[in-house]
Amino acid sequence: MKSLYLFIASLTLLGACSSSPADQAANSITKDSLLRHIETLSSDDFMGRATGTEGEQMTVDYLISEFEDMGAEPAAGGNSYTQEFPLLGQSTSNAEMSVRTDGRTPFALQYYDEFMAWPANQAEEVDVRNAELVYVGYGIQAPEEEWDDFKGVDVEGKILVMKNNDPEFSPDVFAGKTRLYYGRYSYKYEKAKEMGALGAIIIHTTETAGYGWNVVANGWSRERFYLKGEGDASASPTKFNGWLTQEASRLLFEEAGLNLAEQMDAADSRDFEPVELSGVRMNVSMDADYREIESQNVIAKVEGSDPELKDEYLILTAHLDHLGITTPVEGDSINNGASDNAAGVSALLEMMEAYKSIQPVLKRSVLALVVSAEEVGLLGSQYWAENPTVEPGKVTANINLDGMNVYGKTRDVVVVGYGRTSLSDLLEEEARQQGRTVKPDPYPERGYFYRSDHFNMAKVGIPAIFPNPGTEYIDKGDNFLAVRDSVADANYHTVNDEINEYWDLSGAEIDTRLFFMTGFRALNSENLQSWDSGDEFEATRLRMLERVEGQ
Known part of the structure; x- marks a missing residue:
């Protein structure tokens, strides 16, 4: 009244x-x-x-x-105020990542301290063996910016390694210092799936992320939530997503005879082309448990x-x-x-x-x-x-x-x-x-x-x-x-x-x-x-x- x-x-x-x-x-x-x-x-x-x-x-x-x-009237449909939706909570355990170079003993990276990874497709197990890696710069395809970090290279079945953020080297490119969606980790993981990649790893630096590694480790080690059915294991080619510390990334690139700093700088160019980490292979495995949750939006109208x-x-x-x-x-x-x-x-x-x-x-x-x-x-x-x-x-x-x-x-x-x-x-x-x-x-x-x-x-x-x-x-x-x-x-x-x-x-x-x-x-x-x-x-x-x- x-x-x-x-x-x-x-x-x-x-x-x-x-x-x-x-x-x-x-x-x-x-x-x-x-x-x-x-x-x-x-x-x-x-x-x-x-x-x-x-x-x-x-x-x-x-x-x-x-x-x-x-x-205010109910507006969720069926004379209801609530729009129900199912969620899955995902908890990862036993995560392992190792790198093998031709003829050399592999070295392992430490979960939480050096890498974070989780299933990208709501699978209960991930077991990637002897996978090839390719560095794709920022991992961006933006026709309106005349920008393509893939240049037609087939990355299907490979692990993508990507630089965080989007290009900032000019105010006339990607809005300069303003971070666009192209610079968000979610875009990069979506692009990896679109391109048929086996996995996606983002190189973390405090400068490109805007926060320290502790934020990555604390955030992604907790239970993660997804809309139920999103990224179904049978439909997604991408098995895992993850982050790698700057130091671990440097070691990874050195195994391929590459300098990380030089490759990071090279990504700031429209002419950048994907770089294979030749002779380097990666193994990634983990388990995941899931729980179902029902949540609700409330919708009303005048x-x-x-x-x-x-x-x-x-x-x-x-x-x-x-x-x-x-x-x-x-x-x-x-x-x-x-x-x-x-x-x-x-x-x-x-x-x-x-x-x-x-x-x-x-x-x-x-x-x-x-x-x-x-x-x-x-x-x-x-x-x-x-x-x-x-x-x-x-x-x-x-x-x-x-x-x-x-x-x-x-x-x-x-x-x-x-x-x-x-x-x-x-x-x-x-x-x-x-x-x-x-x-x-x-x-x-x-x-x-x-x-x-x-x-x-x-x-x-x-x-x-x-x-x-x-x-x-x-x-x-x-x-x-x-x-x-x-x-x-x-x-x-x-x-x-x-x-x-x-x-x-x-x-x-x-x-x-x-x-x-x-x-x-x-x-x-x-x-x-x-x-x-x-x-x-x-x-x-x-x-x-x-x-x-x-x-």
């Missing part, structure tokens, strides 16, 4: 002031209304909201109750009022999951995930309720897609992208809410995806109405655009932005940004991600209102939102639009 009262109130006030119904609805989003959801979702009762756990189910039930109360446009959508995404219960730290084992991502879910709920309050003036529809399994590989949003409940070509744009500004008002807001879409332009215009500025991602080399759920929306062509907190805090003192970063870094993915004394939701309030107004503009715009000309996702967008037109 709150939504109905808000709409009636907005119409009543419209004649008394210059505020529009959208402005009235935006102002209904307050720090207190945001705090209510955050306190609930990040409480110990929800047990850290880990994927496939009782805590996830409690979160799903809470979201459904909130959507029902505000009058239908638009325009008969011709209501089957087009703005999608709001936020991930509901966090890390659950882990090893106790000073007696606390619950990873509450207040900032990551109870705050984002709260913003989504408040935006949906505000849109519901002005439903009669919305032309397009709003879809709330609250995904699970983000923390284990963006799998909930991947599942939706592969099994969409609405045609991607009928989605005008996506605003992804993953973490909010919980530390106070700022003069600016950061947008990951800044300047890449018309939606980014709308947000910039709305920010000016608030007297604020919009800034691009200050760390483009870290590839944040490919590390949250909006990326899976972009992969199916949907123009997407990922707003982040600004950095110019108001009335907080000159050193507050350093304090914020210190507190946020210390709490990220730990049991300390809880509401604390530094929190000030006035920042989340004004940001959520900004995202609401940006979404309202997209909902009522004459045209669907678009990628900027030449963007890496533009071609996919055009194909999706053509598919809709052909229906």
Whole structure:
């Protein structure tokens, strides 16, 4: 009923002031209304909201109750709010890797300390023997950049060794220092499978990865999750994926009479051609255990009022999951995930309720897609992208809410995806109405655009932005940004991600209102939102639009 009262109130006030119904609805989003959801979702009762756990189910039930109360309709199909999807948890053991050179005794590499590897195809056993290796530079094929690291060389049945990242030697090539999807490990493993490779190994350096080997070892030694059936053993030629330390890579290349540094430098050229590691063979073996998990996305909608446009959508995404219960730290084992991502879910709920309050003036529809399994590989949003409940070509744009500004008002807001879409332009215009500025991602080399759920929306062509907190805090003192970063870094993915004394939701309030107004503009715009000309996702967008037109 709150939504109905808000709409009636907005119409009543419209004649008394210059505020529009959208402005009235935006102002209904307050720090207190945001705090209510955050306190609930990040409480110990929800047990850290880990994927496939009782805590996830409690979160799903809470979201459904909130959507029902505000009058948002179920939109997962079959009059349901939930889109269920199966996951496999993979744990690797007995991993071994050794190198043999013609006529010489093989040497073994140490798991965790020198290499990481896991089955690429959900097999229970991997046993690769006497395999040839070929170095393929960055392992990139990018026609729009006139770049092909394979040059027609047949790599089927061989192990690919690849340099991490994408070329950065010129601002005119692969967006310079900005890491594109071509620089992500996931692209390289996908390319190896596409090319029929037997295995794929990425050379790790701190410079090319942006993080140390400890991140690789700690991250990939844990249980990994996949959508069930993805990379089925009978369908995939690639038996394993992995990483190799820089020192181990140097030894490997020396066995083939090659200098690693020289080969790494040689990859920074369009003229690079694959290099066989002549006379070198590799053995790789491991076992893997699997467990099945059922997870759920929660999907609701507020239908638009325009008969011709209501089957087009703005999608709001936020991930509901966090890390659950882990090893106790000073007696606390619950990873509450207040900032990551109870705050984002709260913003989504408040935006949906505000849109519901002005439903009669919305032309397009709003879809709330609250995904699970983000923390284990963006799998909930991947599942939706592969099994969409609405045609991607009928989605005008996506605003992804993953973490909010919980530390106070700022003069600016950061947008990951800044300047890449018309939606980014709308947000910039709305920010000016608030007297604020919009800034691009200050760390483009870290590839944040490919590390949250909006990326899976972009992969199916949907123009997407990922707003982040600004950095110019108001009335907080000159050193507050350093304090914020210190507190946020210390709490990220730990049991300390809880509401604390530094929190000030006035920042989340004004940001959520900004995202609401940006979404309202997209909902009522004459045209669907678009990628900027030449963007890496533009071609996919055009194909999706053509598919809709052909229906």
